[in-house]
Amino acid sequence: MEDKKKQEKPKYKDTVFRALFGYDPALLKELYEAIEGVKISPDTEIIPNMLDDVLYRDRLNDISFLLGGKLVVLVEHQSTINYNMPLRLLKYIADLYDGMLVNGQRYRQDLISLPWPEFVILYVRHEVA
Numbered sequence: 001m002e003d004k005k006k007q008e009k010p011k012y013k014d015t016v017f018r019a020l021f022g023y024d025p026a027l028l029k030e031l032y033e034a035i036e037g038v039k040i041s042p043d044t045e046i047i048p049n050m051l052d053d054v055l056y057r058d059r060l061n062d063i064s065f066l067l068g069g070k071l072v073v074l075v076e077h078q079s080t081i082n083y084n085m086p087l088r089l090l091k092y093i094a095d096l097y098d099g100m101l102v103n104g105q106r107y108r109q110d111l112i113s114l115p116w117p118e119f120v121i122l123y124v125r126h127e128v129a
Contacts, residue, residue, distance in 0.1 A: 017077040022063045023048050031063075032073060035120055044068045051095055064096055072096060072115045078123050085121060093117050 021027045025046040033040055040046075047066040063075040074092055076085065097114055105112060 018050070018062050021075075022050055025065075028063070028065050031075070032067065035075075035122075040067070049096060049099070051092070051099075064092070066115055070115055072117045073120065074117065075120045075122060078121060079125055081123065089119050 021031050025048065028046050028048065029040050029044070032038075045066070045068055047069075049064055049066060049072075051064070062077045063073075065073055067073055072093065074089060074096075076089070078085075082088070100114065101112065
C-alpha cells in the first residue's frame with residue numbers, strides 16, 4: 001500500500017495557473033472564450049467552485065466553475081500526458097457534485113438537477129500520445 005502512495009503525485013505544477021485564473025469570474029470568462037472560440041454574454045453568471053485544498057488534497061483540480069448556472073467546466077493543467085485522466089476527472093466531478101448537494105438530498109426520490117460537465121485539458125508540452 002505504501003508503494004502506491006509513493007507513486008501518486010497529488011500536487012502538480014498547478015498553483016500559478018490556478019492562482020491566475022481560478023477565482024476571478026472575468027478571467028474565467030476570458031479563458032473559456034479563448035479556449036472554446038465563443039463569446040459569452042456579459043450578464044452570464046460565472047461562479048468559481050474549486051475543490052478545497054484541505055479536504056481534497058489528493059484530488060485537487062486546477063479550475064472549475066459554473067457558467068451561467070448550466071455548465072460545470074473543469075480545466076486540468078498538465079505538463080505530461082496522463083492516460084488515466086478520465087478516471088481523475090470522474091473523481092473530480094463526483095466530489096464537485098457532492099459539494100453541491102444539500103444534506104440527505106441524494107437519498108430523496110425526486111430527480112436532482114445538476115449542471116452538465118464539460119472537461120478541458122490543457123497540456124504545456126509537445127508530447128505525442
